[in-house]
Amino acid sequence: xxxxxxxxxxxxxQAEDVFRPGAxxxxxxxxxxxxxxxxxxxxxxxxxxxxxxxxxxxxxxxKMGKTILCEKVIGFEKIVEISGADFSDDTDxxxxxxxxxGLSYEGQFTSEKQLMESxxxxxxxxxxxxxxDKIIEYYKKENLVLVIDDFHxxxxxxxxxxxxxxxxxxxxxxxAIVVSLPHRADEAxxxxxxxxxxxxxxxMDSWKVEDLKEIAKKGFSKLNIKIADEIxxxxxxxxxxxxxxxxxxxxxxxxILEMNENKEKSVGQEILKTAYHYTTAxxxxxxxxxxxxxxxxxRGKSRNTFQLKxxxxxxxxxxxxxxxxxxxxxxxxxxxxVKERIYSLISDESKKPTPQAIKESLxxxxxxLHIREDIFKVLDWKDDILYILDPLFLFYLRWxxxxx
Numbered sequence: 001x002x003x004x005x006x007x008x009x010x011x012x013x014q015a016e017d018v019f020r021p022g023a024x025x026x027x028x029x030x031x032x033x034x035x036x037x038x039x040x041x042x043x044x045x046x047x048x049x050x051x052x053x054x055x056x057x058x059x060x061x062x063k064m065g066k067t068i069l070c071e072k073v074i075g076f077e078k079i080v081e082i083s084g085a086d087f088s089d090d091t092d093x094x095x096x097x098x099x100x101x102g103l104s105y106e107g108q109f110t111s112e113k114q115l116m117e118s119x120x121x122x123x124x125x126x127x128x129x130x131x132x133d134k135i136i137e138y139y140k141k142e143n144l145v146l147v148i149d150d151f152h153x154x155x156x157x158x159x160x161x162x163x164x165x166x167x168x169x170x171x172x173x174x175x176a177i178v179v180s181l182p183h184r185a186d187e188a189x190x191x192x193x194x195x196x197x198x199x200x201x202x203x204m205d206s207w208k209v210e211d212l213k214e215i216a217k218k219g220f221s222k223l224n225i226k227i228a229d230e231i232x233x234x235x236x237x238x239x240x241x242x243x244x245x246x247x248x249x250x251x252x253x254x255x256i257l258e259m260n261e262n263k264e265k266s267v268g269q270e271i272l273k274t275a276y277h278y279t280t281a282x283x284x285x286x287x288x289x290x291x292x293x294x295x296x297x298x299r300g301k302s303r304n305t306f307q308l309k310x311x312x313x314x315x316x317x318x319x320x321x322x323x324x325x326x327x328x329x330x331x332x333x334x335x336x337x338v339k340e341r342i343y344s345l346i347s348d349e350s351k352k353p354t355p356q357a358i359k360e361s362l363x364x365x366x367x368x369l370h371i372r373e374d375i376f377k378v379l380d381w382k383d384d385i386l387y388i389l390d391p392l393f394l395f396y397l398r399w400x401x402x403x404x
Contacts, residue, residue, distance in 0.1 A: 015254030018219045021247035024071050028219040028247065035205050045073045048200035049145060049177065055170050055195055056177040060204030061331065063242040063391050066179050067149065069204075074145050082146065084153035085374050091158065093165050094132045101144060105130050132165075136174045146176040153374070163195050170198065183380065183387055206331075207243055212236035215246045223254065226266035234272060238398075240329055240391035245279075248392075252278040273399075280400035285393050288369070288376050289400075293318045296364050307350040316353050316361045319345060324379075324388065325397040335359065335384040362386060 018027045031040050048056040060066050070079055080101045087096070098105040139146070154162065166176055182203070213232040220227045235253075239246040253267055253275045260271075295303075295317035303315040314322065323341035330337070335355075343352055353361075362381040369376045380387040388394045 013222055015223060015251055015258070018222050019247045019251035019254065021244050021251065024068060024076065025215075025243075025247060027222050028215045029068075029072065030211055030214050030218070030243070032205075032207070032211055034202075036203070041069055041202065041204060042073050044202050045069060045177075048202060049074070049175050051200055052173060053171050054198050054200045055166055056200045056202065058177055058179045058202050058204065059182055060179075061182060061206055061241065061391075062389050063244045064204060064207060065243045066204060067147070068243075070145075070147055070177060078142075078144055080139075080144050080146050082148050084148060084150040084159075087154040087158045087162070089155050089158055093162055094130075094135055097146060098130055098135050098138075101135075101138065101142075103130060103135065103138060132169075136169055136172055139175070140173050144175070146174070147179065148176065149179045150374075151178045151180050153377075167195060167198065181387075181389065183382060183385075206241040207239075208241075209233060209236040212239050212241070212243065212246045215243060216250050219247075219250055220267065224265060225254070225257065228267075231267050231269065231272070234269075238276060238329065238395065240331055240394055242391040245391050245395055248279045249275055276395075276399040280396045283392055283396045283400060284375060285378070285396040285400065288378055288393065289321065289397065291368065291372070291376065292321050292365060295361070296368050304353070306353065307347045308345050309347050316342075316357060317365065319353070320358070320361060320365065321397070324386075324394065329394060329398060331388045331391060331394065333386045333388075335386070338362070338386055359384075 013027070020026070020028075031042060033040050034044060037044070045056070045058070048054070058066055058070075067081070080097070082096060082100055087093075095105045138144075148162075151159065151162075166174075166178075170176060213229070213236045216227055216232040216235055217229075235249050236246065239249060253271060255278065256271050256275055257265065257267070295315070303317075305313045305315050306319060307313055319342050320338070322345055323338055324333070326341045326345075333341075335358075339355060339358055342358065346352055366379065366381045369378065378388065378390045378393040380389060
């Protein structure tokens with residue numbers, strides 16, 4: 001009887017139950033091992049948060065499953081998540097930590113007393129505010145773990161203040177995890193003198209194609225959909241080391257199969273490009289791409305343009321955007337990579353931008369993006385390396401039709 005119920009439950013699974021790009025992937029969770037220690041990331045994180053008096057630093061690229069890992073190990077209901085972008089120079093750290101946990105940091109309460117030998121009542125209003133000690137005790141009592149994502153987005157001085165607060169709190173049993181990008185980890189945490197000697201460091205490697213393929217194979221198997229190994233590999237390559245993006249693409253493949261009423265229930269080569277385009281349909285990077293191609297204000301001056309091999313005329317900012325989207329899809333490009341990609345797009349008869357002009361444009365482009373909202377912070381130009389911070393953005397560039 002139990003076996004039949006289990007089989008019925010299996011048959012009732014929908015694609016959105018199996019492939020979940022924005023939530024915990026119950027049916028397609030893949031455990032990975034650290035290349036350095038050969039231990040699973042789940043084991044390492046579980047051990048790290050058990051060490052009293054230590055802050056856990058979780059370092060890994062964007063959209064790589066760091067939050068999902070925390071949910072797997074700690075449990076969704078025990079995580080209190082804060083973003084570095086939530087902080088400004090005047091943000092009260094402990095007030096924010098309290099509010100995010102559902103605590104009233106400040107408020108009023110009213111008390112009433114019956115006056116002796118009278119029917120009158122005495123009403124008194126008093127204000128209260130939680131102390132740091134009470135907030136720490138609440139977190140300990142409820143076994144909560146504070147997770148600060150994108151810590152590098154907090155203002156530099158604020159990061160120092162937060163480090164000081166955390167140093168004292170973790171010594172008293174407060175549990176916290178700070179999440180950073182690989183090339184920002186040093187400035188955010190490791191060079192912070194207040195946390196020296198009190199860090200448990202976990203560097204998450206980028207997802208390998210083989211691991212990403214398992215998401216597709218495991219998920220499609222749950223849905224009784226066939227997929228060849230080489231097809232799963234193609235999807236994995238386009239997923240840019242992001243399990244979230246892999247989930248997105250697989251979910252859209254299921255939608256296409258459903259619309260086509262494909263009786264064979266198999267993933268064929270012919271639907272991949274359509275699935276990629278569908279995946280970008282609800283991505284909100286259109287304004288980001290437009291701003292990048294427009295570049296900073298020229299104050300009425302015209303820019304130099306370059307003739308491409310396809311006959312188009314583009315300025316340097318448009319060329320940079322096109323170069324990022326070129327094959328193969330890569331999240332980290334050296335300056336030489338960027339330059340060679342730009343030169344390969346330009347007609348042999350056309351002049352080419354100088355290396356210095358390309359570097360100056362990359363610097364201005366980063367400045368332009370980083371003064372805007374978080375969604376615009378899609379790249380970093382640092383030490384002659386162009387870091388693409390968001391795999392979903394790069395995927396949008398390649399398949400969203402923005403460059404056509």
